[in-house]
């Protein structure tokens with residue numbers, strides 16, 4: 001994974017017994033409870049446009065290591081997110097071999113869907129990992145591919161993101177917020193101010209995590225229309241991090257550039273196909289005289305800028321302005337009005353497999369993008385401060401910022 005100080009990884013399948021997540025390198029003394037992580041997991045489940053699965057499946061969090069009495073202890077933080085639906089999938093997803101006949105029974109429910117989940121999935125969906133995954137891993141059907149490609153894995157990332165957010169807040173006072181700026185053709189008007197971290201509860205309460213009520217209503221209608229038409233939608237999310245000190249990341253090496261690390265992390269989210277730092281794409285149309293953030297004053301460590309088009313990063317280094325990034329999600333690839341494909345069992349023309357799906361996953365996408373941004377910033381922060389404990393990391397940051405202030409006292 002891109003990063004230097006924090007190493008993290010997830011494992012587990014979409015319909016497996018549990019996801020697991022481990023992050024190593026978290027300093028001791030970060031205050032975090034299972035309630036904080038549960039809150040983040042619940043936030044990822046919000047949003048208009050999700051399929052039925054969100055309504056019945058539950059994330060069952062357990063903290064297995066690295067936290068004691070509500071504080072990290074410096075050892076790897078190990079989290080497990082059990083899937084409440086596991087009993088219904090324990091045969092299909094059994095780790096040990098099962099009799100072929102076991103896959104042909106419907107677990108006694110008489111439910112046609114029970115049988116459907118056991119059938120080999122041989123009609124790969126255009127846009128999903130099905131076909132390249134089957135060919136790469138030499139698999140006769142898509143189940144083993146889609147189980148891991150599925151964005152259920154992002155529950156594990158969001159849980160890790162909660163740990164990263166606690167670290168950021170407690171070492172440096174950095175806070176994050178995420179919101180939806182586009183669903184399909186409906187975009188948040190450019191003159192609407194970006195939300196602040198203290199707006200999180202209000203955004204949680206909005207069905208599409210949008211800061212403007214009129215735009216939110218139009219987004220909801222568009223999602224409903226798409227669902228009725230048997231179609232799906234994508235969109236764009238934005239994450240803003242405030243309180244980021246100048247000096248995270250570096251210009252000196254490609255893989256240390258903060259913008260590159262943010263872009264890689266956001267692009268790693270399922271269905272993200274575009275990333276923007278600050279005004280990224282819009283800046284390409286401007287002249288230099290209109291594109292940059294003029295420096296109005298630098299005094300005692302405080303920098304005043306005329307704007308923040310750069311999104312808080314210059315030369316791969318945070319510049320003290322809020323970090324602002326966007327990610328573009330393509331429309332969900334399991335389109336109910338299924339697309340043309342080939343049945344990999346016969347070579348015949350077919351339509352893509354479809355059992356159920358989300359219509360639009362941009363709302364959880366915003367929460368996931370926030371978690372990824374937090375992980376990158378926490379990595380860059382601990383890289384800058386070092387320190388095995390929050391107290392050490394904080395005092396290293398304070399002494400560095402004192403020096404910055406000293407250098408800029410005129």
Ligand SMILES: Cc1cc2nc3c(=O)[nH]c(=O)nc-3n(C[C@H](O)[C@H](O)[C@H](O)COP(=O)(O)O)c2cc1C
Pocket residue numbers: 051127128129149150151154269270271272330332333334335356357358361364365368
């Ligand atoms: C929160 C979330 C939910 C998603 N739900 C679905 C879904 O229900 N059906 C689907 O086909 N893809 C869904 N996706 C997208 C796929 O996971 C993704 O397109 C697939 O793994 C292929 O990867 P790629 O799009 O990054 O190339 C979802 C993505 C996210 C972030």
Ligand SMILES: C=C(O[C@@H]1CC(C(=O)O)=C[C@@H](OP(=O)(O)O)[C@H]1O)C(=O)O
Pocket residue numbers: 014051053054149150151152153155270356357358
């Ligand atoms: C389970 C989650 O998202 C899933 C992500 C996903 C995909 O293909 O990415 C497909 C859907 O699952 P299924 O195809 O089994 O209905 C989503 O529900 C989740 O986010 O918790």
